[in-house]
Amino acid sequence: MNRKTLVLPAVVGLLTPVLAACGGSGSGSNSGDAIVVGTTDRFTATKDAPAPLDPAYSYDVGGWNILRQTVQTLMSQPKGEGDPVPDAAESCSFTDSGSERYACKLREGLKFSDGTPVTAKDVKWSIERALRIKAVGGPYGLLTNIDTIETQGDREVVFHLRSADATFPYKLSTPVAGIVNPKDYDENKLRDGFGIDGSGPYTFKADVKDDAIVSATFTKNPNYKGSVKVNNQQVVLRSYDDADAMGKAIDKGDIDVMTRTMSPAQINKLDAGDDSNVDLVEMPGLEIRYLGFNTDAPTVKSKAVREAMAQIIDRASLVAKVYGSQAEPLYSLVPASVTGHSNSFFNKYGDPSVSKARNTLAAANITTPVKLTLHYTTDHYGSATKQEFEVLQKQLNDSGLFDVSIQGTLWKTYQVAERKGEYDVYGMGWFPDFPDADNFLAPFLDKDNFLQSPYVNNKIIKTLLPESRREADRASASGSLTQIQDAVADDVPLLPLWQGKQYVAARDDITGVAYALNSSASLQLWELGRGSSS
Incomplete structure (x- = not known):
């Protein structure tokens, strides 16, 4: 086919992958019959987070x-x-x-x-x-x-x-x-390190250096009984420092598949079809990015400060400058493609306006410029994250109402610091646990929220979330879900920024790539096979 990108369309409410592939063959990897998958995800055990793969702890x-x-x-x-x-x-x-x-x-x-x-x-x-x-x-x-x-x-x-x-x-x-x-596993404490024992499609063995996984080998579990068909005998997952290193690996044939996170430039290059041996699969995504606030922190404790930021930030410009066609502006925590979505932030704030933000701060007697730091992680959401925060910094500072600095931190330190409340304002991403509007709201707003946020809205917790969950027909839950999204826009404990597409790149002899990610951006390694594509 002329265009190397294989686009998988969406249907209303959820995502429906459609199997598609280009013809041809490639050299594959140099690891025998094992399919080798590259990722920039880092799997690290630290003093503060010693059990990264315990199901009772892992949440990324x-x-x-x-x-x-x-x-x-x-x-x-x-x-x-x-x-x-x-x-x-x-x-x-x-x-x-x-x-x-x-x-x-x-x-x-x-x-x-x-x-x-x-x-x-x-x-x-x-x-x-x-x-x-x-x-x-x-x-x-x-x-x-x-x-x-x-x-x-x-x-x-x-x-x-x-x-x-x-x-x-x-x-x-x-x-x-x-x-x-x-x-x-101990019934009362987490299992440190990188051991896993279960009944899933694969067994697992990690190659560890300096308390981090360098590569992980997934071998087909002969005892597995379940709903999926495993199309390979072994998959090796290799962790790379950045997207450039991962890209060089697939160019050389050291890996067969690239997953998250490729850089925008890398995706554009593959989209142009310059590499005849590598196909890019594009599919609608449910990944979102947002700013989180420690609503007890002095710099952002006043709702007016958070409202002013929501009024100033230009999502369309942010997406255009950093991600181009690979993302879309988002005006709610719930992505636009999920049943129950409401454009609550746009409905409340409209187009970006410095004058409206100035009036909001003045009415609350907030002295400007408001000085604060935006924190982001340097190695978890891709190489474009730094550029994204530079754009946010410029937008806020150009208003004259803020004096913003930015600070990047490695994920292994970042996630622990955020949970301890050390950051006043911080950038995070969310890949849903399951593709339902509830999962873009409850994890952030319920009493056991994973961010450890001090923000509490009793109406959401005690009334609106329970109401929405009673509806087996999820479209019937839209009324309660819209009220929750409107409350988030009113109080701004979180500020949604954009919704992204998801991509997988693979060499031509790898099959099943269209299903390598599901609608929740979860890897499904069992779908991958080796052979001629069609």
Whole structure:
């Protein structure tokens, strides 16, 4: 085909990948039959975060991309769009009319990778472990609506919920609900290091240097029983310092696939079709970027300061200068392609206006220029992050109302500092746990929010989120969801910036690339194969 980019379209509400590929063949990698995948994600164990791959702790896209290959869940997200499907379970369903009792039956003959049988008690133990540990900044908040877990024999598990939650099947598809082998995990503390023992599609072995994973080998698990078909025997995931190093590796044939995060320039080059051996797959994305605020910090404690920033920042200009066609301005925490989205920030603030921001600050008796620091991570969201924050800095400073400096920090330090409340204003990205509007709101606003944000809105927590979750038809939840988004625009504890597309680049002899990422930006390594594409 003339254009090397393979564009996968979206449908209303969710994403629907359409399989497409270019013909031809390439040299592949030099690692035998193993498919080699490159990433710029860094997997590091530190004193403050010693258990990066424990399902009870891990809560970033990189860690989850490892766990989804290795730790099985009762439900899993399909490779395209749609509701979650049984994986470790043979079947799951609500057994009452109020969506408060959810029952699952395990597949017969389910085993951990070492051959040990997986029982209903292991499921109960694993999920209760995450709830018991309550790792700071971890994902346990996804499960706190569970009241009790009941087992019936070796294969049946029943979840009794505190309140109705139509999104619960999605939550059971996330790694925090992963089934781990009790003999390899302590029930009361996290498992340090990079060991993983589960019943997922692959076993896992990490090559570690200086407390960081250099490469990880995923080998097909002969004991796996679940919903996915594994199309390869082995995948090697290699971690690179930056997108340039990863790009050179695929050019040389050292890797077969590039995933997150490629630079905008790199994507543009591949999009132009300059490399006849590498195809670029473009698909709609649910990744968002936003600014977070420590609403207790003196510099931004006044809502007027946060409102003024929301009034000044020009998302369209930011996206055009840094990401071009690879992103779109976002006016809510909920992406435009997800059912329940509302343009709440645009509805409240309209087009950027320095004069309106000046009036807002003056009415609150705020002395200008307001001096503050915007923090960002240098190595987690891609090389363009620094440029993005330079543009934000210029927009705010050019208004004359702010005196902004920017500070970049490595992710291994950054995420811990943010959770401790050390940053007044900080940039973050969000890759959804599951493709529902609830998951772009509750993780930030519920009582167990992963940001450890001091912002509390009792109406959201006690009324609007529960109301929205009672609706099995998610379109019927739009009223409550819109009120939540409007409240965020009013109080500005978070400031959405943009919504991005997602990309995978692969050499021509790699198949299944169109499904290598699902709608939640999760890697699905089992979809990759080696052979001639069509």
